[in-house]
Each structure stands twice: as structure tokens, then as C-alpha cells.
Amino acid sequence: IRLEQNYRSTQNILQAASAVVANNVRRKGKNLWTSRQGGTKIGYYEAPDGENEALFAADWIARYLREANERGETPRAAVLYRTNSQSRLFEEAMRRYGLKYHVVGGFSFYERSEIKDMISYLKVIQNPDDTISLLRVINTPTRGIGKGTIDTLEQLALETGLSMWGAIGQAVKRQLVPPRAVASLKSFQQVIEDARAMLLGTFTEQLEQTAEVPQTEVEIAAAAEEPVTDEGDATAFDPQEFGNFAFDFGESAAESSVDDGEAGRLPHSRPEAGATDISATADDAADARADSSFPAPAVSTADVLKFLIDRTGYIKLLEEEDTPEAYSRIENLRELVNAAMDSRDRAETLDQFLDHAALVADADDYDERAQITLMSLHAAKGLEFPLVFLSGLEEGLFPHSRTMLIPEDIEEERRLCYVGMTRAMDQLILTRAVYRRRYGTDLPEASVPSRFLEEVPGPLIEEVGTRRSRVGTAAIGRPAGRSPAARDGESSHYSYEDEDQSASWHAGDPSRGNSRPSKPTVAVRAYNSIENIAEFFASRGKKFTAPKAPPVEEPTGKRGFRPGQRVRHPKYGEGTVYQREGEGEEAKITVQFPRFGLKKLVEKYAQLEPA
Structure with a gap:
């Protein structure tokens, strides 16, 4: 039936x-x-x-x-x-419109455990004396710091008046916990200090100090007594790991010899040392920097999150779990990095990103x-x-x-x-x-x-x-x-910056019934234009002869490039069209070039050719 x-x-x-x-x-x-x-x-x-x-x-x-x-x-x-x-x-969009919603079958995004873990890491990096956040992540993922060690740290903090972070430093320095716990605490301490150094622009110096400090007797004894478990290895600091931790800014082959040395460099860090070759001399690094035409990359919240995920082995442990729930948590962590990248695009600092996450979590009460x-x-x-x-x-x-x-x-x-x-x-x-x-x-x-x-x-x-x-x-x-290219640009995307929330993709096109009449515009001259300079001299009774304008070059290159299309520029090389604004003589296109990033160009003067 x-x-x-x-x-x-x-x-x-x-x-x-x-x-x-x-x-x-x-x-x-x-x-x-x-x-x-x-x-x-x-x-x-x-x-x-x-x-x-x-x-x-x-x-x-x-x-x-x-x-x-x-x-x-x-x-x-x-x-x-x-x-x-x-x-x-979708949660953030609903909040922007003041709409009440509820998430079925799970928690809202910023209330999920793996997200709260990473947010707590960021809070500790921002303020190591945040004891609540520190207690959440001190053994997350598991790194061999048990309840007994935490109780000892809390007692030490209570007796000395220090924060938990200060108690960790004292416990490591004075060897107040078992050797294995000292090694685990030092590993956790190193992760936080390295991440803080990234944001402060002292990451290179931090690596140098880490490499120069000799291994303590406690660490030698701990290694001899019992090898560190896999969980400990996930957070152990190894300078060689940083060969894979780099920001790909598309350096040329001639610069590849210094790629590893510049991995993770911060705006104020010294250029003479790198993550994988900290013994490079200042002269060698200075020569390498002179050969490079690119500035040192700035470290964003997203970069710090990637660093934390890599150094803590969080995703690696979830992959080993190999369950649908684990893969869902991995996707959530990656989406948090995407959120941090969006925050970077808005030029937000770590403080502002954390404030945003806190406001979102407070607004997520179930209704x-x-x-x-x-x-x-x-x-x-x-x-x-x-x-x-x-x-x-x-x-x-x-x-x-x-x-x-x-x-x-x-x-x-x-x-x-x-x-x-x-x-x-x-x-x-x-x-x-x-x-x-x-x-x-x-x-x-x-x-x-x-x-x-x-x-x-x-x-x-x-x-x-x-x-x-x-x-x-x-x-x-x-x-x-059908792909957007096949439609030849006939799309109707929402423009959420417009007050009336109407489409502005083809504003002013009389052939479209949904278009608004274009408003009359008044030509405004730049303050340093030839006309304004001539008026300035004329008002003082002086003569001013405007120089003859040079002949305007005829525009060259093809026209009509669409998003997703590969193009070639005589200076920037090959790239992909990311966005197109307007049509005809006033068309502007934004192109993503692997080595030079986003460039907005006036199409008729851009000299672009199909790649």
C-alpha cells in the first residue's frame, strides 16, 4: 500500500x-x-x-x-x-534585524563547547589573569594536567595572592608539582606566551628565547622517567613545526629561501630570525628583507586562532575520533576562523572580536x-x-x-x-x-x-x-x-547599505521596472583642482594661466569581464575577477591577484586581457 x-x-x-x-x-x-x-x-x-x-x-x-x-x-x-x-x-543576520529565533537540535553557534573553548583561549591571551577562562582551557585538549595539579595551583594562588597564571609560573619555576605536570604546564604556558607574542609583534624574539633556554633538569628527569604521551605531544613546542605555520602571500621563487624564516612575522618583529632558522644572522636577514618588496604581514585574530588550533592539536584529535559529531565540531571551529576573518575585514581588534562574541552569547537566550x-x-x-x-x-x-x-x-x-x-x-x-x-x-x-x-x-x-x-x-x-557568467550580469543582489533595502545592481536602468530614478548629482571640484587655483589667483587680481592638459591616452584592453573570470594584467600578472561595479565607461572591477591581493581598477584603463 x-x-x-x-x-x-x-x-x-x-x-x-x-x-x-x-x-x-x-x-x-x-x-x-x-x-x-x-x-x-x-x-x-x-x-x-x-x-x-x-x-x-x-x-x-x-x-x-x-x-x-x-x-x-x-x-x-x-x-x-x-x-x-x-x-x-543566519544567527547574526537575525540579530541585526532584531528577530527572535531559536536553534533546534543543538546550541547556538557561540554556545557550542568547542567555540567556547577557543574563545576562552583568546580571553587568556588577551588577559592571562582571567582565571575562569584559564581553568576552562588549561587541560583542553587533554595535556596531562589533572585535578590534583589544578588543586595545587589554586592553593598556591590563594596563599600567594597571585592569579592562576602567576601560580603556574611559580609552580614551574619552583617545581612544586610532579615532573610530568611541570612539563605539561610549561607546554601550556608556552602556547599562551607564543600567541601573545604574535599579537605583540615579538614572536621572533620569543622563538629565539625558547631555542636558547637550555632544558631544565626537571624536564630531563621527566623525559627519562616516562615519555610524554600523545596528548602531551599535541601541545609540545617544537620550532620545526613552524615550517608549516606560515602566511602564504605568494612570494616569488627567488624569495622562497626566506619564506620559512619569515613565517609568522609580526609588524614590529625583527627580521633577522625566522621560525625554522633562528640562527640566521642579522645581515643575512637584512639582505633577504631588502630583496623582498612585500611588508611583513600583520597578525589578525584569525591567524591566532589558526595557530591555537594547530598547536593544541584540537582538530587533529577530533579527526582521530572519526564520528559525525566530531566532524561537525571541526566545521564549527573552521567557521569560527571565518568569523575572525570577517572581523579582520571590519578592522576589528581582538578586544572587539571578543566583545562581539560576548554580546552574541548574551543575546542567545532561548525564547x-x-x-x-x-x-x-x-x-x-x-x-x-x-x-x-x-x-x-x-x-x-x-x-x-x-x-x-x-x-x-x-x-x-x-x-x-x-x-x-x-x-x-x-x-x-x-x-x-x-x-x-x-x-x-x-x-x-x-x-x-x-x-x-x-x-x-x-x-x-x-x-x-x-x-x-x-x-x-x-x-x-x-x-x-545557471552560472552568473551565463546570465551576463543580469542579477538582482540586495544592497543592504541602501536605506530602502532595494536592489541597486542596475539602479537607473529604465528597462527595469524595479529600478529607481537616478538622483541628479552636482559636480564637486577637488580643492586642488586647476579651476579652484585659477579662482584663487583671480580673487587677488593676479593672472594665472592654466597649463595645457596632456593628451588623454586611449583606453586599451578588453571589456566586459565578469566575476569568476581569469584575467591578466601587465603589472600584477594573472588574477580572478572578484566583483564588478557598474557598466560601460564607468565600470570598475575588483580583481584578486595572488601576489598583490585585491585591486580595484577602472576597466577601460586597466589593460586587462583574458588569461
Whole structure:
């Protein structure tokens, strides 16, 4: 007996979900039907990045809640995602719009244990006398510091009036705990001091001191008495590890000989020593610096987080655990690094990043009256909502990268997509980001549309994204999942800096019904322009002859480059177009060059050629 009637979703939603799951070859066929004929088309929004995707969802849900309340209805909305780490951006977007929400099937992002661990590490780095944070991380991950050692440290702190951090220093110096505990405490102490040195710009000096200090008798005795366990090894300091700890700024082959020596350098650190060759002389390092045309990299909160994750072996231990929960925690840690990279892009310091995390955690009190639900697809089974956002429809994210090589797993991902789509009762919106940041990369990386988007029938889907183009209005009618380049730039991304939250991608284009008339602009001359200088002399009765302007060079190079396209510049070399602003003579494009970073160029003068 086949149960084929669906009592939840509209016909359009059910038909689209059935078309997706029909691509599973191992599925037993059945034809689902519903008495809820018609319904609005499925919305599709292609965001420029993950943050914009989340802000679009928050904006749409805010309007939906307001309109539903005006109609006297009880609104409910859900945002579904493949991995729990995706919740961070949506949580922050909801808070920016003042919307109450609750996370189902887990904690909010900054309340998860692994996130609180890393935040506590950062707090100790910022203020070593923060005893509460220090006690949380002193043996996390396990490094052989037991309850007896901690009790001894607390007693020492109480008797001497020192903080726990000061007690650790005294216990190591005076050998007040067993030899193994001394080695573990010194390892923990070294991690914190190294991280603090990174932020203070004294990392090179710190490495020199570490290498020059001879091994103490206690450490020799501890090594002879019993070898350090694997857990101890995960946090033991080894200067050779820093051969892999470097910031890749794309130095040329001629500079590769000093790459290791400059790994982890800070703005105020001395250039004469490196992480793997601390015996280099000042003269050699000075010559190396003279050969390099790049400044020493500044250390951000994200860099410190990567350092902590590497030195503590946190992710390594989770990988050895090899469970779905462990991999979910790894993704959360990587998303925290992404959050720190976003903080760096906003020019925030470590203090400001910690303040932001604290404010977010305080605002995350559970509200059972919240009408917005954030949850993973696995937690959504059996639930239903009038409005559903299914987010992150990108290859490697949904379907997940761990399932790409096994056909059975891909079919399970497709069934999961079917489950997510059929949670919607009245309105379903699919979203993806053209660019998404991956584990703290300096710039977001281009993504590939999910195969599930291609499997949704074109007549059932329409693009959304502007204030006046709502689900249920005229369909744009492009095939689902087509790349942005194929659309020749005809997108409608939200501009959240605009007061009226309307699309500004094609502002002033009379061919578009949703465009606003361009405001008249007044030409403002620069204070040091030829015209102003001439007026200055004229006001004093003096003559001023303006010099003849040099002939303007004709623009060279190709036109019409689009995001994701590879280009070549005569000075900066090959790069990838990251963003395009405007069209025609005034078009500006932002290009990511591996060696030179982001460069914003006026297209008609950029002399760019296809790579």
C-alpha cells in the first residue's frame, strides 16, 4: 500500500521536490499528489556571498512576519541548512534585524563547547589573569594536567595572592608539582606566551628565547622517567613545526629561501630570525628583507586562532575520533576562523572580536515564543512551516563534500533535499552564495551551484531579490543553477547599505521596472583642482594661466569581464575577477591577484586581457 497523498505542501512545491528525488535510481517510484493545487512558485536567490545570503533571508522573513501579523495570522518560518556551522551567519543576520529565533537540535553557534573553548583561549591571551577562562582551557585538549595539579595551583594562588597564571609560573619555576605536570604546564604556558607574542609583534624574539633556554633538569628527569604521551605531544613546542605555520602571500621563487624564516612575522618583529632558522644572522636577514618588496604581514585574530588550533592539536584529535559529531565540531571551529576573518575585514581588534562574541552569547537566550527556527536538515524531519528557506545549495556544501564519491551517499543527500523542500507548506525559497569563505581564506572562493538546483524544473522556479519582485510575481524564467557568467550580469543582489533595502545592481536602468530614478548629482571640484587655483589667483587680481592638459591616452584592453573570470594584467600578472561595479565607461572591477591581493581598477584603463 503506497501512501501518495501529501497534506502539507502546495502542488508547485511537491512537484519540484518530486522532480529532484526522481533522479535517485535506487528509489521505489511513487507519484505524490496534493489537493492544494497551484501555489506560488519556488523562489531562488543567488547571493554574492554568504553574509548577503543570510541578510536576504532575514529581510524577507522580517517582512513576512510583519505582513502575516497584519493579516491576523500566526507566522512561522524556518531556515534549513546542511551543516550546523552555517547557522552563524543566519544567527547574526537575525540579530541585526532584531528577530527572535531559536536553534533546534543543538546550541547556538557561540554556545557550542568547542567555540567556547577557543574563545576562552583568546580571553587568556588577551588577559592571562582571567582565571575562569584559564581553568576552562588549561587541560583542553587533554595535556596531562589533572585535578590534583589544578588543586595545587589554586592553593598556591590563594596563599600567594597571585592569579592562576602567576601560580603556574611559580609552580614551574619552583617545581612544586610532579615532573610530568611541570612539563605539561610549561607546554601550556608556552602556547599562551607564543600567541601573545604574535599579537605583540615579538614572536621572533620569543622563538629565539625558547631555542636558547637550555632544558631544565626537571624536564630531563621527566623525559627519562616516562615519555610524554600523545596528548602531551599535541601541545609540545617544537620550532620545526613552524615550517608549516606560515602566511602564504605568494612570494616569488627567488624569495622562497626566506619564506620559512619569515613565517609568522609580526609588524614590529625583527627580521633577522625566522621560525625554522633562528640562527640566521642579522645581515643575512637584512639582505633577504631588502630583496623582498612585500611588508611583513600583520597578525589578525584569525591567524591566532589558526595557530591555537594547530598547536593544541584540537582538530587533529577530533579527526582521530572519526564520528559525525566530531566532524561537525571541526566545521564549527573552521567557521569560527571565518568569523575572525570577517572581523579582520571590519578592522576589528581582538578586544572587539571578543566583545562581539560576548554580546552574541548574551543575546542567545532561548525564547519559546520565537517564530523563526534555525535547524539542520537532519533535525527538520517531520516538521512543517509556512515559509522555508533552504540555504547553501552549492557543490561541496549540499551535497556535502564527504558524500561526493559514493553514489549511495549522493542519493541520501538528494533524499535530504527532498525532505527540506517538503517542509514548506506555502512558500519555499532556495538560496546559494556565488562566493563563500572557506576556513579563514583571505578572500571568499567561487562556488559551484548544487546539482539539485539543476534538477528543479525551470517553469516552477523564479528569481527573487528585489523589494518589488516577490514570489508570485512575474517569473524571470532562467534555468535553475545557471552560472552568473551565463546570465551576463543580469542579477538582482540586495544592497543592504541602501536605506530602502532595494536592489541597486542596475539602479537607473529604465528597462527595469524595479529600478529607481537616478538622483541628479552636482559636480564637486577637488580643492586642488586647476579651476579652484585659477579662482584663487583671480580673487587677488593676479593672472594665472592654466597649463595645457596632456593628451588623454586611449583606453586599451578588453571589456566586459565578469566575476569568476581569469584575467591578466601587465603589472600584477594573472588574477580572478572578484566583483564588478557598474557598466560601460564607468565600470570598475575588483580583481584578486595572488601576489598583490585585491585591486580595484577602472576597466577601460586597466589593460586587462583574458588569461
